[in-house]
Amino acid sequence: MNIALLGYGRMGKAIEELAMERGHIIIATIDNETDWQEKNDRLLKADVAIDFSTPNSVINNIKNCIELNLPLVVGTTGWNESFEDIKNTILSKELAFIWASNFSIGVNIFFKLNKELAKLMNKYDEYDVSIKEVHHAGKLDMPSGTAISIANEVITNLDRKNNWELDTDSNDNKPNEIMIYAERIDPVAGTHTTVFESEIDSIEITHTAKNRKGFATGAVIAAEWLKDKKGFYEFKEVFFS
Numbered sequence: 001m002n003i004a005l006l007g008y009g010r011m012g013k014a015i016e017e018l019a020m021e022r023g024h025i026i027i028a029t030i031d032n033e034t035d036w037q038e039k040n041d042r043l044l045k046a047d048v049a050i051d052f053s054t055p056n057s058v059i060n061n062i063k064n065c066i067e068l069n070l071p072l073v074v075g076t077t078g079w080n081e082s083f084e085d086i087k088n089t090i091l092s093k094e095l096a097f098i099w100a101s102n103f104s105i106g107v108n109i110f111f112k113l114n115k116e117l118a119k120l121m122n123k124y125d126e127y128d129v130s131i132k133e134v135h136h137a138g139k140l141d142m143p144s145g146t147a148i149s150i151a152n153e154v155i156t157n158l159d160r161k162n163n164w165e166l167d168t169d170s171n172d173n174k175p176n177e178i179m180i181y182a183e184r185i186d187p188v189a190g191t192h193t194t195v196f197e198s199e200i201d202s203i204e205i206t207h208t209a210k211n212r213k214g215f216a217t218g219a220v221i222a223a224e225w226l227k228d229k230k231g232f233y234e235f236k237e238v239f240f241s
């Protein structure tokens with residue numbers, strides 16, 4: 001497959017290595033607005049694009065791919081407000097799109113565990129729940145997209161919670177909200193912990209990424225899966241189908 005990489009930072013480089021190991025060709029790397037103009041010819045030869053860029057550039061990148069009818073895998077986080085608009089455009093134009101706040105297989109298993117634990121805890125009001133995430137200092141969005149996905153999974157399955165909030169100095173913990181605590185420490189690739197806590201004990205489940213290889217592998221598998229498909233997908237649907 002000819003793959004165009006949108007974003008050639010930490011993740012773009014990890015994906016390049018993995019994709020080449022799996023026999024794919026990196027036909028173009030786009031790392032800024034100018035690249036979009038200068039490398040247009042190469043993009044026309046791409047079978048699929050993979051975006052791990054920045055929260056500020058991802059929406060324009062998606063729009064450019066829509067114009068090119070290019071199937072797109074998106075791993076960039078921090079664009080939740082535009083999610084429904086993008087989804088509707090992809091579906092109305094019958095294009096191909098797959099996204100995940102986290103492409104690692106381990107985290108997708110961890111999402112399932114969170115769902116089951118939240119369902120179980122629905123009966124036990126004495127437990128409050130919070131989420132902790134730690135990432136390297138270069139991460140631009142806070143909380144992480146993965147922490148938001150975990151929070152949303154818990155909210156869907158735990159009746160006493162209907163919202164999440166990023167912990168700051170000025171907010172207090174409301175009973176209906178899941179507090180998310182975020183820290184930025186180099187060189188952490190990504191650690192997420194869900195804590196259920198009562199007055200007498202606590203239960204914690206943690207996923208720790210040791211490096212970026214898991215995210216890169218999932219993104220390349222998603223690109224291989226997406227080729228020749230139409231529709232708007234989330235990686236967990238594909239992974240567990």
Ligand SMILES: NC(=O)c1ccc[n+]([C@@H]2O[C@H](COP(=O)([O-])OP(=O)(O)OC[C@H]3O[C@@H](n4cnc5c(N)ncnc54)[C@H](O)[C@@H]3O)[C@@H](O)[C@H]2O)c1
Pocket residue numbers: 006007008009010011012030031032033052053054055057061074075076077078100101102103104138139140141215
């Ligand atoms: N979904 C997942 O599994 C997963 C895993 C890790 C990281 N992420 C997310 O992926 C994104 C990238 O992470 P990273 O660690 O590689 O960041 P990074 O800062 O190392 O790389 C981002 C790159 O995007 C480039 N960029 C800026 N403007 C651009 C444009 N207009 N077009 C294309 N590229 C542009 C930057 O020059 C930079 O090289 C972040 O949003 C991060 O949260 C997702």
